[in-house]
Amino acid sequence: MPGLTHYLILAAALFALGMFGLLTRRNAVGVLMSIELMFNAVNINFVAFSRFLTPEALTGQIFAVFIITIAAAEAAVGLAIVMLIYRNFRGIEVDKINFMKW
């Protein structure tokens, strides 16, 4: 039976993976997916804390629902920006978008 610690370690590993992907991916869509990974790591944290620490209150799970909603809104805006970048720069490699010094 997995305990709270197992879930927290899984979430921390996923968060670190997302961060690693965000820093190393060149493709903008890959970067967006890494951000989603970070958000979902946080969701695991919330749901695990909610299940093990406050089983009678639902705050943690409601927060996870809010995060999913916000992540969807962010992804919508993010993909729109990626579309514009593709139209103007003919590519979505983040390291090639450098009119201004980074």
Place this chain on the structure above:
Amino acid sequence: MGFNWILISPEIAVLATGFILLILDLFIGKSRGFLLTAVSFIGIMVALWLNYQNYSIMGVGFQGIVINDPIGFYFKIIFCMGTLLTVFISSTYVSREMKGMGEYYVLIFIATFGMMVMASSADLITIFLGLEVMSIPLYVLAGIHRGRLRGREAAMKYFLLGAFASGFLLYGIALIFGAYGSTNLVEISQRFLFSSGFSGILTGAGMVFLLVGFGFKIAAAPFHMWVPDVYEGATAPVTAFMSAGPKAAAFAVLFRLFSVFQPVISDNFTTILWILAVITMLWGNLLALSQKNIKRMLAYSSIAHAGYVLIALTVGGRDGISAGLFYLLIYTIVNIGAFSIIIFFSGKNEKYENISDYAGFGYKYPFAAIAMTVFMLALAGFPATAGFAGKYKIFVAAINSGFIWLAIIGIFNSLVSVWYYIGVVVSMYMKQPRDESPTVILSMTLMVAVLVAFIGTVYLGLFPDDWIALSDWAGSHYSWASIVGSLVR
């Protein structure tokens, strides 16, 4: 315990104005841009008036997720001032450069709504929602100009790093939730007595993550990489808006969180904030010295100003918070004033953005040049301008609380900053003008904005007493325990 709508009436006014603008934009022609400006003006005035009505009401509403206290009251004045000035400087710009897009105003108002929610929330869920409601319109605003390729790039960079910061912020909130089993700040502060070593570790780690997340939003030094590019790439009115309100909103949350968690976080946090303040000031000022583009220069200067407010955060308590509030108010007025002159000088399509382009403008546009000189001196902190009053209050607060070295480093940094602010004045008055002269377009609303910012800068520099008293009053209500004790639910 019903829903106390009065507590969030300023927020409702701002959001309603946004929706009215959205619908109004459908029915009026693109040439009637002034109608949108007028409605925006009325909306902000209504919000300010409603905020003033809430002046004496302190309370927690909506099952404890919304709090109305003097600090929130003060921050809402700052946001309304910032949005008011932004609407005025944008009016002609939007109809000239962006073919009168109504969405522009709608996004500004929704972002302002998000900031106000951030400043007046007493729950980590609403703080996060407010932050996202503020940030998502800003990502769009950064790239809203159709013909501006650099704006697209700015939107991309802002979005990626902003979402990255949100991830850190959420992880921090999750750890704090794990420590106390609640996201409500009132409930959390009541559970401090029963906290164990485990929750102490989780709180410490959570606060570090929160500091990283908000460090991106306030543009503190190790997390500032996006600032110069986004400020340069976005159009000037958007940059003016971005540099004032969102920074103040992130500071509002930081002030609140650090006063709530004061009893449980260790003294190491003072050291962390101390180092963060010093790095931010030094990095911003030193890199600003070598900038040629004026928007990029002001971007680094805004990093440096975040460093000065971080001094106030380090000091904390009544003195620190009142100094920080007063400084953010002044910074909002002066910085948007400086950007309004940039909009005036940069001409069509923002062609003239380099400091060297302003050569000879001191004689060509005497009034605008005088206003720009005053704004630059105020940003540098010259006596008799508002910037001096703000910096004086911060440094005095630091010295009184025993942070002598922090004050000395801050004063040294203000001296360094004089160099690059004066560079703009020197370019306007003492350089030979170029052959091709930019065509500058006069605009009524822009002039009003410049006038308001100018009067504000001089007035707050010469007679700051009323506003200092107001910020002291707001700062004296920092203590979370006394607020929670005296609340009418």
